[in-house]
Amino acid sequence: MIVALSAWGSVTAAWVVVFGSVGALALRSAQRGRRLARQVPEDQRRWM
Amino acid sequence: MVLMDETTASKGTRILGVASLVGLALLVLFGLVVSGPDGSSVGVDANGAPTGQGEVVRIMYVHVPTAIIAFLAFFVTVAGSIGYLLRRSEWWDLVAHASAELGAVLLFATLVTGALWGEPTWGTYWEWQDARLTTTAVLFFLVLGYLAVRRLPLERERRSRLAAVVGILLGPATIVCHYATTWWRTLHQGPTISRLDPQIDGTRLLSLMLGMGVFLALYAWLLLHRFRVLWLENRVEDLGLDVALAERRAEASAPPPSPSGVAS
Numbered sequence: 001m002i003v004a005l006s007a008w009g010s011v012t013a014a015w016v017v018v019f020g021s022v023g024a025l026a027l028r029s030a031q032r033g034r035r036l037a038r039q040v041p042e043d044q045r046r047w048m
Numbered sequence: 049m050v051l052m053d054e055t056t057a058s059k060g061t062r063i064l065g066v067a068s069l070v071g072l073a074l075l076v077l078f079g080l081v082v083s084g085p086d087g088s089s090v091g092v093d094a095n096g097a098p099t100g101q102g103e104v105v106r107i108m109y110v111h112v113p114t115a116i117i118a119f120l121a122f123f124v125t126v127a128g129s130i131g132y133l134l135r136r137s138e139w140w141d142l143v144a145h146a147s148a149e150l151g152a153v154l155l156f157a158t159l160v161t162g163a164l165w166g167e168p169t170w171g172t173y174w175e176w177q178d179a180r181l182t183t184t185a186v187l188f189f190l191v192l193g194y195l196a197v198r199r200l201p202l203e204r205e206r207r208s209r210l211a212a213v214v215g216i217l218l219g220p221a222t223i224v225c226h227y228a229t230t231w232w233r234t235l236h237q238g239p240t241i242s243r244l245d246p247q248i249d250g251t252r253l254l255s256l257m258l259g260m261g262v263f264l265a266l267y268a269w270l271l272l273h274r275f276r277v278l279w280l281e282n283r284v285e286d287l288g289l290d291v292a293l294a295e296r297r298a299e300a301s302a303p304p305p306s307p308s309g310v311a312s
Contacts, residue, residue: 005164007102007104007168008103010107010164011080011103011104014110014111014161014164014165015079015106017160017161018110018157018161019072019110021157022153022154022270025149025150025270026270029056029274029277030056033055033056033273033276033277036280036281037056039280039287040280040283040284040287045280
């Protein structure tokens with residue numbers, strides 16, 4: 001079934017998809033980075 | 049509370065993150081509020097009055113930047129892949145990997161926003177006979193293939209070498225995708241801003257340029273974080289190997305069990 005959105009519906013969906021996907025990646029990276037950083041000695045985290 | 053040294057953040061990434069969020073707020077303001085609907089870009093109607101895309105033009109402020117920054121991400125992956133093959137350096141390998149991940153997410157957003165823009169503009173979400181759409185889909189599947197190679201259960205150096213070879217293929221695929229609207233007749237419009245006389249102006253051009261800046265900052269910010277996460281993954285893998293090796297050595301140097309099987 002093809003669903004036609006209203007103009008603002010399309011705009012909202014597009015912006016939500018973009019910032020939702022980028023935000024999800026940022027959140028996942030932050031969580032994974034935090035978990036991994038605890039397992040690695042401080043001298044091997046060169047950005048500190 | 050999470051300690052500052054237990055994350056992938058640094059002073060530089062925090063500054064970049066704040067700048068990205070401020071830019072994002074400005075993009076929302078300009079893209080959704082300040083800039084008006086498009087009333088003239090399509091042409092003229094039967095009565096000679098100019099017609100435009102209306103409100104859906106606002107999709108352009110996220111669709112075009114995600115596409116261009118995805119292309120940039122793939123060129124960084126190509127550079128990282130070549131750098132790895134020449135120098136065998138973990139740094140180049142991780143840059144290539146991190147950039148491909150970001151490019152995949154941005155290109156996914158490009159495909160979805162393009163479909164959402166296509167329906168009200170062309171009357172269809174997708175058209176396989178359109179060269180730009182099809183080459184973008186091919187590019188997306190190619191980068192998914194690259195990321196699948198990165199997960200192959202191989203020895204790290206071999207996996208990186210194989211991924212670098214696949215990563216280089218992203219270069220020609222990106223070039224073909226970029227020039228698809230120039231080389232072939234497509235439903236997708238041709239270049240809008242990558243020429244000396246941009247086809248839009250005023251607050252629409254400003255919003256689009258703001259979008260470019262915001263997504264470039266987001267890309268740089270996330271690239272640093274993804275790089276560090278991948279770096280940590282390698283270190284954890286190395287530590288696991290070190291522990292396993294130490295256990296094997298301890299087993300090998302331990303005295304053999306007594307023949308009766310009973311400890312004296």
